[in-house]
Amino acid sequence: MLLDVILCGMILAVALAAVSGLGVFRAVVFFVVHGVLVSMAWLRLDAVDVALAEAAIGAGLTGVLLLSAVARLERLAGGGAWRQRVNVLPAGLAAAGVTGALMWAFLGLPQPAGLGAEVAAALPRAGVENPVTAVLLNFRGWDTLLESVVLLAALVGVWALTADDDWGARAGVAQHAAPGGVLEGFGRVLPPLGLMVGVYLVWAGAAGPGGAFQGGTVLAAVALLLAMAGLAPAPRVGAPALRLALVAGPAVFLGVGVAGLAWGGFLRLPPDIAKPLILTIEAALTLSIAVTLALLVLGRPEPGDGA
Amino acid sequence: MIDALDGIDGLRDAASMALTGLGLAFFVAGTLGLVRFPDSFSRLHALTKADNLGLGFLALGLALQADHWGQVLRLALIWGLALIAAGIAAQLVARAALAEAARRRR
Known part of the structure; x- marks a missing residue:
């Protein structure tokens, strides 16, 4: 329980660090760390398949793709650090709006019962365990x-x-x-x-x-x-x-x-x-x-x- | 705690705790070095050497809790792979840092 609370806190802190405008390179590094932590969270939830996919694709492969994108941006900027020319305030407001709308939609959904029982019932006919x-x-x-x-x-x-x-x-x-x-x-x-x-x-x-x-x-x-x-x-x-x-x-x-x-x-x-x-x-x-x-x-x- | 340390299982648990604790201490030391050391090369030194030792102690501590030899072998494999990967990555980062320093001097 304590471990889960610490893990959740770290995920939120790293996510915040990734989007708080420390520069694109640091943002990518924090994104990769975020992926590793999220993968640990999936492990804690016993979703090993998702944890594997998150670690391999979410943190590993996407991280490499983003890092090479950062390197390309720096080359385009003439060797120096690439500076983002994004107005932070509207971007932040838009992101907060989307997050708020998603939370509102999520809380409005009926409590999901899950499809675990149906899947378990049909599993003998699936061909795999x-x-x-x-x-x-x-x-x-x-x-x-x-x-x-x-x-x-x-x-x-x-x-x-x-x-x-x-x-x-x-x-x-x-x-x-x-x-x-x-x-x-x-x-x-x-x-x-x-x-x-x-x-x-x-x-x-x-x-x-x-x-x-x-x-x-x-x-x-x-x-x-x-x-x-x-x-x-x-x-x-x-x-x-x-x-x-x-x-x-x-x-x-x-x-x-x-x-x-x-x-x-x-x-x-x-x-x-x-x-x-x-x-x-x-x-x-x-x-x-x-x-x-x-x-x-x-x-x-x-x-x-x-x- | 005293009850838990009874018998051979208790001894094993105590050894696991001591070893993983030692491993964590190395990780803390390595992280301190990463944060505090002045240049890329000494930071690499802190990160690769201290953390590799720390991971070794963690793996040892966990190996004591293994149910069968397969798990011990897997832990050893993980440690070995992490050692090789960290060593190679440190070499490559150091080389990149050297090239960067040479480029700056020009």
Whole structure:
């Protein structure tokens, strides 16, 4: 109880520090700390799946994306710290207004009974033992299918910013790690372990906490480390194998969903073969999520830049 | 407290508390260094060395409470990975700080 109160206090304090205008770099650092603390809060609530996703994607991946955005802003500002030209008062008032409206709407809602009982009743027909995976890939497959498409759309958005001359080049800026340096050594030590943890998280997701998003993020981190250590060059954005890896997840998911029409409806999974179907979808989704996330961090092709 | 320290379980709990307490002391020392030390290199020194030791003591203290060897191995793996990651990150940050200092001098 005391731990929970301290945790809540720290989450609020760090959130306040993130938005209180200490500069964009500090704001991002506090955002990452906030993600780690929120992930601990999810752990305290026994929501291990959410905690894993929050730590991997909310704190880790989003933090890296924001940090690279800060670095880009500073480069645009000519090397110095980027200054925000936002009028704080209207922005603060608008944010407070939205927060107030959300709280009002939340308090106006009827007390939720939760869907735990329904999920538990339907779990034997889901094909997997982890109720979270059952909801994500079976009961509410729609949401997950659309999420995977949204991820792909985000990457298309990033790639759309590529300069015409750079199209078809390797994703991101040219990486230059010192040959034989510490980063290169790290890039040789960590990937085997990272691969094991990533694949384990996906496999374990059928019975316990884990799944395609958590495992895919770990695999994306492995790919990024390899690219940044200069051990494996980033792929060319036009490579057919890369495009195939990007669409594999949504395509397989959609294919299984359409096949479900023969069974009784879009995205319906027959209970007898639900488990192999879910594992197939998760395997393809993991590949696509890992590749998409890694490419989101690498950014648009900029072969001339960063040299 | 006295009752809880009875027997081998009590001894184990006491050792866990002592070790995690020691670990926390190292974390506090490392954080003090991070806040108070004057430049990037000494701050890195405080952060990586003190915190790595602190995490080691925490892992040791928790390992005493493990139900089976798998958990001990996992704790050791976590500590080892954190050690490697902190060491590498410290090297990279120090190199970036050196490059930044050289750029400023020019």
